[in-house]
Amino acid sequence: MSVDALPPRPARAASPGLVLGAALSAVFVVMALVGLVWTPHDAAVLDVSQRLQGPSGAHPFGTDHLGRDVLSLIVAGAWNSLAVSLVAVGIGIAAGVPLGLWAAAQGGWADEVLGRVNDIVFAFPAILLAVMITAAAGPGALNAIVAIGIFNIPVFARVARGSALPLWRREFVLAARVAGKGRLRISAEHILPNISSQLIVQGTIQFALGILAEAGLSYVGLGAQPPAASWGRMLNEAQTFYAAAPWLVIAPGLAIVLAVLGLSLLGDAARDLLDPRLRRR
């Protein structure tokens, strides 16, 4: 596709996707932060006499089987989703980006080894590795972070390598090499700043995927443990109450969908902004 074939694009207002994505993401992040210090009701307080109350003014999303306010649990659970997923992305970037940069700079055997190791990690069914890690180290938010983080590493390694490779043929890199800079220094000073937009986009997408993965792990009981609130675990606990209390199934699921939707919309919009070539899609 040649660039001159594109019709000139008029300057556009922010796309609906960007607005919606940013709004949902902001709600999610604010909710997670606020939930650390304040929730409508105390999410940890059990009041068994108030169990399974339907939605009402006092409890907009009703109460659960132990009499806790569902809205408060969702607000409190946002932090768990945010923290686990964000740290897992951090692990992926911290370990994956240097590996990818190194493979791109080194080429040859290093590239081949990284590719092979990446293949193995990709070949591992993610949930099985998570089950194995949590079975070995016990369930908990920390192990969920590790399990999800490991799968982020090859993702970022690939993105970093793929984005860095063409840069090595560019003139400014050539100039730096002529100036006598080593491969490491070039990777850090010239390559990394130029691939940061791709990394941010991928980071947003992995952030969204991490929330999904965390919900899945918590749903099968391998994520955050009580009394910490968790959306996935709320769904697990709600399953048998669906006839008596459908709001218990619907509310946490919607929370997950909206948070993931917001972040992935934001990621797509960010990619469109940062990579104009893709705007037509």
Next chain:
Amino acid sequence: MVARTLIAALLLLLAPQAMAQAAGPSVVIGMPLEPPNLDPTAGAAAATDEVVYANVFEGLTRIRRDGTVGPALATDWAVSADGLSWTFTLRPGVRFHDGTPFDADIVKFSLDRALAPDSANAARAQIAAISGVEVLDPLAVRIALSRPMADLPLLLGWGDLVMVAPGTAATNATNPVGTGPFRFAEWRKGDSVRLVRNPDYWGRPARVGQVVFRLVADAAAANAALLAGDVQAFPNFPAPETLPAIERDARFKVVVGSTEGETILAINNGKPPFDDVRVRRALAHAIDRRALIDGAMSGYGTPIGSHFPPHHPAYLDLTGRYPHDPAEARRLLAEAGYPDGFATTLKLPPVGYARRGGEVVAAQLAAVGIRAEIRNIEWAQWLDQVYKNRDYDLTIVSHTEPLDYDIYARPGYYFAYESQDFRDLIERLSRTPEEPGRTALLHDIQRTIAEDAVNVFLFQLPKLGVWDARVGGLWPDAPIQAVDVTELTFDGGAAAAERAGGGAGAFLLAPLVLLAGLAAWALRRHVSPVYLAGRLGSLALTLILATLVVFLLVEVLPGDPAAVMMGLNASPEALAALRAEFGLDGPIWQRYLAWIAGLVQGDLGVSYTYRVPVADLVAERLWVSLPLALYALVLTVLIALPVGILAAVQRERPTGAVLMGLTQVGLAVPNFWLGLLLVLVFAVGLGWVTAGGFPGWESGIGPALAALTLPALALALPQASILARVLRSALIDTLAEDYIRTARAKGLTWGQTLRRHALGNALIPVLTILGLQFSFLIAGGIIIETVFSLPGLGRLVFQAVSQRDLIVVKGVVVLLVFAVVLVTTIVDLLYTIADPRLRGTGGLGRAAA
């Protein structure tokens, strides 16, 4: 040639399996736990007794539904004046299911076997006083004792001491042969055990033709299966919260009875600060039993104040000893030196009463300043950490053996309650088999445990029986661990026809061979030998590295599989013998090499828990997981193709925007939540399909596909969203190419251009994603299989992890990894065929990155 081999393999895969028919009504009974094996004399697993006790195996005596002892294979018995010699008269004309006659030699064999030093029998300690078994004549035996045992007839009615024949004793674990009114027919691992009526039974024949014990572990799945009519009876229903709704439903009966399960908050008495009785009493005052029973059991359960069942005549109500009184609890804590409370841990096994009760207990403890951190653990970890190594502070568990107060006298028991006074009481009780005096001693026992606040006594576990209103004859109470179906009736005519059929055999590797064959066929014509060799070399390297990773990861799992298998009361010698049997005692590199050697020959080893080859287990499960993945893949393509094309063609119009919005939402939906919603709408609400379970391929393609439809849809929708988006991008790119303009210019219509020129090229990236998605669908079904109670690979590996069945875990994971790597390689090669420009490079993986 290759093609012919492939067709043969395909036929093998699709070969129908035999179906055995049984006369008379068939009843499906739901069970929360799967038996580890079917030999009740080989361990303490309650799930084994629940299936085979009285149904398949019988003892000299039997426990009846009211808990009393009655005759079974012995018609009557007498004890000598000194209490040291018992004579049992045997029932004539009894035969085992394989025709072996039952006589006094069988009795001697069975009891000697249970008493043998290497026996894994859980009741061995209780019958240690038996000093000899003597055959008097073919229908009479004498049992000699070293001390009087008033409860010998009761003990002989336990599942541990049923009669087994010498010829079949060794294989009872997988093919139980007893004398009971039902014969063992089939065990589908991870799914069900099927029993059929024994037409030659010595007593009153069973009134139903067939009973299927179906594993339904999950509370939600149990509820769904009941409502959907997949299961006719749950002797122990795992979802008490749904009982009010079920009670109102005329189709079902709810029968709440008692069990022998004292549910306790167990305390490590040996570990500070719990070695201080004031702290333990503070715990007791901190707990509000009523709120706990309401929160954890939806109100079902009787509060207890000591370790003794309320329905026993000698029960003493001590629930008032430590009333719920947070102020008093705080005062006691301050007195013990903890005015601000302390931090501790609460380990919870994976049963509803513990997990849910734990949250309530932690909240109630927090109210008096004790900060208990909850740790959810699997049964294997519970047995290993809590029960065996006493590595715990607090835990919640139900002790379901009848009248097991003697555990408080056992040295080294996990409560770490070492009281000589209490041991003296138990000693005096054993010398007081009759009144007067026995009831008073039982009262003292209850009082002593309560006074010392050894544990916090929570509630007697109820037996929540739920069954179809047409089902009759099940026990309301559970005086022992048994689901006696000998008097079961069902007047609903032919119930849901249960499937039968043998194991799928050793076709385990057929699909993989099929894939490899496909690859070879594809390669022959299109790819140079050098490229092929390189690709296969790196494939082999990947596989070797993968086996190493899997092996090392699995090896670090905690928990002793032998201990899990043999149950709570196994002796160290028996455990060592078992470890040797499974090769668990060699050095690590030796075990790895042995495993790899087997792997190469298609031998994945023998399952610890099921005692059958892992290859057979996997083959059975593959029949569910593979079709499910294929079905989901077909749905994915069927949904993604029109959506992707439409979204590309209409990209500037509202239709395109709406479709993209929908796929964006589809990406964000967790597939298990989608599964839950689909069940809510289509199974519970509309009743169009069953809510879970799998009827088997023998029941016909239609019912089997129907059972897979919702799970496949739940798996497919998020994947279809991804694929549709990829297809749309690829099409838009292609449509912008010059040759498309040329095609339009030469007069082709839009549709013709799309079909002849655009679609083919746009499918290249789609194919890539599709290959990756198939791998995901095969492996990623684990959660969906749990939601829908499907007996697939995902559920197999999940169960295997919790049962510490390392061989199965290794086998399944390695197989899945192999499958994913193979599929990726094949896609790589197909990609090379589709796009010859890539042949010189490393293929897709490199090029697409």
